[in-house]
Amino acid sequence: MNLQQYYWQQIREKVCTQCMHGDAKGNCSLSTTEECALKVYLPEIISVVANAHTDSYERQLYKLRRHVCILCDWQMPDMTCQKRTEGTCALERYYPIIIEIIKDARKKLQNAEVDSAFT
Ligand code: SF4
Numbered sequence: 591m592n593l594q595q596y597y598w599q600q601i602r603e604k605v606c607t608q609c610m611h612g613d614a615k616g617n618c619s620l621s622t623t624e625e626c627a628l629k630v631y632l633p634e635i636i637s638v639v640a641n642a643h644t645d646s647y648e649r650q651l652y653k654l655r656r657h658v659c660i661l662c663d664w665q666m667p668d669m670t671c672q673k674r675t676e677g678t679c680a681l682e683r684y685y686p687i688i689i690e691i692i693k694d695a696r697k698k699l700q701n702a703e704v705d706s707a708f709t
């Protein structure tokens with residue numbers, strides 16, 4: 591299992607199980623024409639959290655908007671987003687949990703506790 595797969599496994603366990611688009615077992619019920627921003631932009635999200643260098647949630651949110659939402663078709667030129675307003679973007683809704691997942695994984699890596707998990 592590589593690091594990205596590990597992040598996704600953690601997200602399925604901790605986010606998808608409680609997501610409004612999930613089935614409580616970690617499976618996604620979005621239709622094939624819909625895309626989860628969390629899934630599509632996972633590498634960018636990991637990079638934003640890893641390079642945020644702040645514990646301020648507002649600051650992390652600002653960086654998410656600037657580096658991830660800007661890539662998303664739902665974000666309008668005035669930086670508004672219908673899904674954000676309606677609370678139906680899983681990335682926006684569960685971002686605090688996602689930050690913790692990424693930070694925890696990075697901490698474990700730094701402590702070399704997960705070496706064996708990725709060999
Ligand atoms: S929308 Fe995203 S976070 Fe929600 S269940 Fe589907 S894949 Fe998981």
Ligand code: SF4
Pocket residue numbers: 627658659660662663664665671672673674679680681682
């Ligand atoms: S909040 Fe809106 S613009 Fe940002 S990722 Fe979600 S759907 Fe896309």
